[in-house]
Amino acid sequence: MISDLLSDSVRAAGLGALMRGAGLLTRFIPIPQPTLLVGPGSSARLGQAIAGFGHSKILIVTDSIISKLGLLQPLTDALTAGGAQFVVFDEITPDAPIPLIEQGIEFYKENGCDAIVAFGGGSSMDASKAIAVSVANPKPLRQLAGYLKGLRSPVKIYAVPTTAGTGSEVTVAAVISDPQTHKKLVIVDPRMVPKMAALDPSLMTGLPPHITAATGIDALTHAVEAFVGHWTTPYSDGMALSAVGLIFENLRTAYSDGKNLEAREKMALASTYAGFAFTRANVGYVHAIAHQFGGKYHTPHGLANAIMLPFVLKYSSPAITERLALLAVRAKVGTEDESSEVLAQKFLDAVDQLNQDLGIPTCLDALQEADIPALAKAACWEAHTGYPVPRYMSQEVCEGIIRQALPKAMTKAKPAERRKKAA
Numbered sequence: 001m002i003s004d005l006l007s008d009s010v011r012a013a014g015l016g017a018l019m020r021g022a023g024l025l026t027r028f029i030p031i032p033q034p035t036l037l038v039g040p041g042s043s044a045r046l047g048q049a050i051a052g053f054g055h056s057k058i059l060i061v062t063d064s065i066i067s068k069l070g071l072l073q074p075l076t077d078a079l080t081a082g083g084a085q086f087v088v089f090d091e092i093t094p095d096a097p098i099p100l101i102e103q104g105i106e107f108y109k110e111n112g113c114d115a116i117v118a119f120g121g122g123s124s125m126d127a128s129k130a131i132a133v134s135v136a137n138p139k140p141l142r143q144l145a146g147y148l149k150g151l152r153s154p155v156k157i158y159a160v161p162t163t164a165g166t167g168s169e170v171t172v173a174a175v176i177s178d179p180q181t182h183k184k185l186v187i188v189d190p191r192m193v194p195k196m197a198a199l200d201p202s203l204m205t206g207l208p209p210h211i212t213a214a215t216g217i218d219a220l221t222h223a224v225e226a227f228v229g230h231w232t233t234p235y236s237d238g239m240a241l242s243a244v245g246l247i248f249e250n251l252r253t254a255y256s257d258g259k260n261l262e263a264r265e266k267m268a269l270a271s272t273y274a275g276f277a278f279t280r281a282n283v284g285y286v287h288a289i290a291h292q293f294g295g296k297y298h299t300p301h302g303l304a305n306a307i308m309l310p311f312v313l314k315y316s317s318p319a320i321t322e323r324l325a326l327l328a329v330r331a332k333v334g335t336e337d338e339s340s341e342v343l344a345q346k347f348l349d350a351v352d353q354l355n356q357d358l359g360i361p362t363c364l365d366a367l368q369e370a371d372i373p374a375l376a377k378a379a380c381w382e383a384h385t386g387y388p389v390p391r392y393m394s395q396e397v398c399e400g401i402i403r404q405a406l407p408k409a410m411t412k413a414k415p416a417e418r419r420k421k422a423a
C-alpha cells in the first residue's frame with residue numbers, strides 16, 4: 001500500500017507545465033465524471049455492472065500487494081458470475097516507468113482486451129490511463145505526453161481506488177516516468193476519466209494509520225487549495241466544502257479505528273469530492289512545495305502536503321480570511337455568528353490540531369538548509385506558471401516558509417549560534 005501513497009497523479013518535481021495546461025484546459029471545457037458506486041461491496045457491484053457491458057475481455061491493472069491481499073476477489077468473482085472474461089496485470093510499481101507500461105500495453109493486446117479496470121492507488125490509475133490512451137493510439141508513449149495527443153478516444157476505464165486521497169479516479173491527467181531521462185511525462189486527456197468508479201470502504205480497512213493520515217490530508221489539501229484559489233466556481237466550492245466537512249468529521253476515526261466502514265466510506269467520498277474540486281479549481285503553493293520535496297527527497301506526497309499546509313495557510317491567511325471563515329464553519333470549529341477573523345484563526349488552529357491528532361510531524365527530517373533556495377525557486381516557478389494562488393510569494397518568502405519545516409534540532413540551533421556570535 002506504500003505504493004499508493006507515493007503515486008499521486010500530480011506528484012513529483014517539474015509538473016508545473018502539466019498543471020498549467022491541465023488547469024487552463026479543465027477550467028473551460030466540459031469534464032466527464034464517473035458514475036459512482038458507493039459503499040461496502042461496491043467493487044462487486046461494479047463487477048456486475050461491467051459484466052453487463054459486453055466487453056470481450058477486461059484488463060485489471062493493479063499492484064502485487066493488492067493482488068496478494070485478495071482485494072480483487074469481490075470484483076473478479078462478480079465478473080466471473082456475470083460471464084465476463086478478464087486478465088490481471090499486477091506489476092504496477094510507484095511512478096510507473098515507461099517500460100512497465102509498455103509491458104501492460106503488450107499484455108492488453110496479447111489478450112485481446114477492450115476495457116480496463118484500474119484497481120489501486122494513483123500509480124495504478126495513472127498506468128491504466130496511459131495504457132488506455134496508448135492502445136487506442138498506437139504510437140510511442142513519449143509522443144502521447146502532453147494535451148490531447150491521442151486522436152482517438154482512450155479505451156474505457158473503470159476505477160476502484162484503494163486509498164482515500166489522490167482523487168485520481170476523477171482527474172484528467174496521468175503521470176508516468178521516463179527512466180531514460182529521469183523525467184516525468186504527463187498525459188492529459190479528459191476522455192481518460194473513468195466511466196464508473198467504485199468507492200468501496202471494505203477495501204480500505206487494512207490501510208495503516210500513517211497512510212490513512214497522509215492520504216487524508218492530501219484530500220484536505222486538494223479541497224482547501226481549490227477553495228482558496230482564484231479559479232473557484234460554485235461547483236468547485238460546493239465540492240470542496242463537502243470534502244472539508246467530511247474530512248473533519250471522519251479522518252480521525254478512520255485513522256484511529258481503521259475498520260470503521262462508515263468513516264472509511266466518508267473519507268472515500270471526501271477524496272472524490274476534493275478531486276472534483278481541484279480538477280476545476282486547481283491547487284496552490286502547498287502542492288508546489290510538496291512536489292519539490294517528492295522530487296528531491298522522495299517524501300510521500302500526502303505527508304509533504306500535510307507538513308506544509310499549516311505554514312502556507314498561515315501566510316495566505318490575510319488574503320483569504322473570508323474563505324477560511326467559511327471553511328471553519330463547515331469544519332464545525334466555529335459558528336456563523338463569530339467574526340471572519342476569529343473563524344479564520346479557528347480554522348488554522350483546527351488544521352494544526354488535526355495534524356497533531358494524526359501524528360503528522362511539524363517538520364521534514366530530510367530537509368536541508370542548503371537545498372532550500374533551489375526548492376523554493378522550483379516551487380515558485382511551478383506555482384506561478386500554473387496555480388491560481390491567493391497570495392503571491394516571492395522566492396525569498398517561499399524560502400522562509402519552507403525553512404519553517406526544517407527539523408527542529410536545526411532550527412533550535414539557530415538562536416544558540418546567534419547567541420554565540422553575540423557573545
Ligand SMILES: [Zn+2]
Binds near residue numbers: 010166218221287301
Ligand atoms: Zn495532492
